[in-house]
Amino acid sequence: MSYQPGSDIVRRIYVMIALFSMSEWLYAGDYGVVKNGFPSWEERTVLVWTNRARSDPVSDLKDCTVCAEKDCYVTPSKPLTYDYNLNRAARFHCANLISCGGQLQHDSPCTLVDNIGSIYLPGDCDGSASCACVGDKCGCNPSCTSWAGRISMFGTSPSGENAAYGFSDPVQTFYQWFWEPESSTDCGFRHTNGHRVNILNNSHASIGVGNYNNYWTQDFSASSKSVRRLYSGTHYPKGGTNIEFRANWADSSGPSVASVIIDGIGFDMNIERGSPTNGTYLYKAVLSNGCHKYYFSFKSTSGIVETFPDEGAYGINCNQDYFGYRESADGGISNGDSEFKRDSYPDYVNDDSNGCNCNFIE
Numbered sequence: 088m089s090y091q092p093g094s095d096i097v098r099r100i101y102v103m104i105a106l107f108s109m110s111e112w113l114y115a116g117d118y119g120v121v122k123n124g125f126p127s128w129e130e131r132t133v134l135v136w137t138n139r140a141r142s143d144p145v146s147d148l149k150d151c152t153v154c155a156e157k158d159c160y161v162t163p164s165k166p167l168t169y170d171y172n173l174n175r176a177a178r179f180h181c182a183n184l185i186s187c188g189g190q191l192q193h194d195s196p197c198t199l200v201d202n203i204g205s206i207y208l209p210g211d212c213d214g215s216a217s218c219a220c221v222g223d224k225c226g227c228n229p230s231c232t233s234w235a236g237r238i239s240m241f242g243t244s245p246s247g248e249n250a251a252y253g254f255s256d257p258v259q260t261f262y263q264w265f266w267e268p269e270s271s272t273d274c275g276f277r278h279t280n281g282h283r284v285n286i287l288n289n290s291h292a293s294i295g296v297g298n299y300n301n302y303w304t305q306d307f308s309a310s311s312k313s314v315r316r317l318y319s320g321t322h323y324p325k326g327g328t329n330i331e332f333r334a335n336w337a338d339s340s341g342p343s344v345a346s347v348i349i350d351g352i353g354f355d356m357n358i359e360r361g362s363p364t365n366g367t368y369l370y371k372a373v374l375s376n377g378c379h380k381y382y383f384s385f386k387s388t389s390g391i392v393e394t395f396p397d398e399g400a401y402g403i404n405c406n407q408d409y410f411g412y413r414e415s416a417d418g419g420i421s422n423g424d425s426e427f428k429r430d431s432y433p434d435y436v437n438d439d440s441n442g443c444n445c446n447f448i449e
Contacts, residue, residue, distance in 0.1 A: 118169065118313055119320070119396030121409035123209035125174045128325055128401075128408050130296040132257040133305070135321045135367070137286055137294065138166040138335035140265055142361030144287055151266045154283070159274035163365050164289040166318040166335045172204070173295025173306045176241035179207045180234075180250070181302035182214025187225035191252050191302070191449045193234035197225045204241040214299075238306055243295075247285045247307040250449035258323065260303050316342075317393040320383040326404050328374045332356065334383040334395060337365040344386040346370075348400075350379055351414030378405035382413055 126134070140147040144160035151157055180195070187196035197220035203212070212218035216225045238245035254260045264282035271277075276284045285291070285307065292311040297304040320334035332347045334356065341363025345356040347370050359369035368385075380400040386392045400413040 116397045118315065120398050121396070122171065125171060125178070125208075126169065126296065127298060128321065129257045129298045130174060130178070131169075131319065132321045132323060133261050133296040133298075133303070134167070134169060134294060134319045135333050135335060136258060136261040137296075137305070138318055139333065139360050139367040140261075141166060141287055142335070142337075142365045142367055146360055147265070153268040154266060154280075155269050155272045156274055156280060158272070160283075160287055162289075163361060164287055165292075165365065166315075166337045167291060167294040167307070168311045168313040168315055168318060170243060170293040170295045170308060170312065172241045172243045173238070173293060173308060174297065175204075175207060175295065176238045176243065177295045177297025177304035177306040178299055179203070179214050179219075179241075179297065180237065180304045180306075181297045181299035183216070183219055184302055185300055186215045186219070189252075189302075191250055193248055193250060193449060195232040195234075195237050197221065197231060198228040199232040199237060199240060201240070203237075207241075238308075243306075244308050244310055245306065246291055246309040247288065247305075249282045249285050249303075249305040251303040252301060254303075255301050257298070257303075264305075315393070316387055316391070317383060317385045317395045320347075320395045322381065322401070322403055328376065330372050330374055330403060332370045332372065332381065332383075333359065334368050334385070335366075336363075336368060336385055338387055340364060340388045341366075342368075342385040343388050344384070346384050347381055348384055348413070348415070349374075349381045353384070356383075374403065376404070379403045380405070380410055380414065 141164040143163060148154050148157040148160060183195060184191065190196065197216060199219055200206070200221055203219055206212040206218065207214065217223045221228045234248050235245040238248070249264050251260055251263050254263060265286055267280065267282050269280040271279070285305070288307070290309050291307040293308045293313070295306045297306070316336060316338040318335040318337060320332070322330050322332050324330070334345070334347070336342055336345065345368045346353040347356055349372065354370050354372065356368035356370040358366050360367040380402055382400045383395040384392060399409055399411045402408055402410060
């Protein structure tokens with residue numbers, strides 16, 4: 088299912104680092120840092136693939152044999168920034184749907200308590216009806232909370248939503264949305280291509296992806312709390328030795344340095360999709376067995392170094408996805424702050440009178 092209205096700081100510190108030279112500056116904060124378990128690897132990977140498609144929709148739709156209107160999407164869209172509360176709103180929706188029987192839909196399956204944005208994780212409520220729903224039970228009392236109302240309760244402004252069920256793999260789930268079947272060559276948003284339009288909509292500015300027990304939600308907002316050049320990054324697949332690293336970059340010019348730092352060693356990344364000013368960079372690695380830690384480090388032509396995450400490192404084949412410290416390219420250890428519708432929304436519901444039974448996408 089997809090929803091889309093039709094008309095519709097981070098903390099800044101500049102510190103000297105030795106990664107490239109002592110004359111360069113690093114933009115540092117908490118962007119990309121895993122906080123209270125948000126985002127997961129799965130959620131982060133969907134974000135990277137979303138920005139990858141936005142940077143080069145023509146290439147990403149080239150092999151889709153069921154996307155009849157794919158020639159409508161020729162203009163790249165700016166990358167989406169990650170939003171922590173959109174992430175929470177999206178994952179909560181997945182958990183809440185499961186708690187109330189698992190019917191895939193956009194609107195909540197109950198009337199949500201007013202303070203759900205405060206009590207949901209990392210609070211005491213896990214999304215179950217017993218803590219999330221008025222009267223401690225599923226059902227509308229008197230009306231169920233709308234998808235837009237739910238997102239707003241998490242302190243963010245909604246501009247669209249996609250939902251899906253069935254796959255455990257984030258890339259499969261992404262293409263479940265992005266390559267949804269459409270027989271008409273007409274351009275524009277409709278129930279049969281709404282997920283694709285949502286993903287590429289240039290009016291969206293930020294996103295949070297939620298995943299829980301093979302339920303998935305993308306929540307979009309037209310506003311962004313972050314100013315970035317290096318928007319997101321991940322590795323794929325989740326484990327193993329043959330690993331691909333991807334990062335999304337956008338700026339007025341391409342990066343002068345694009346690298347992934349794996350176990351303290353920097354490796355150059357090359358453009359895979361899009362352009363140097365709005366593209367996805369790729370590095371393919373064959374790793375040894377065991378735990379590996381990595382982060383991305385890009386430098387703008389003006390000498391600004393931006394890393395993803397801002398602090399710490401992600402893990403591969405480790406017992407955790409995120410570490411609050413990193414090995415810098417000069418061999419040192421850097422410690423960070425770790426912790427472990429147009430006018431009417433119903434026009435944009437991607438389901439039929441019986442609810443979604445179209446391979447479980449909403």
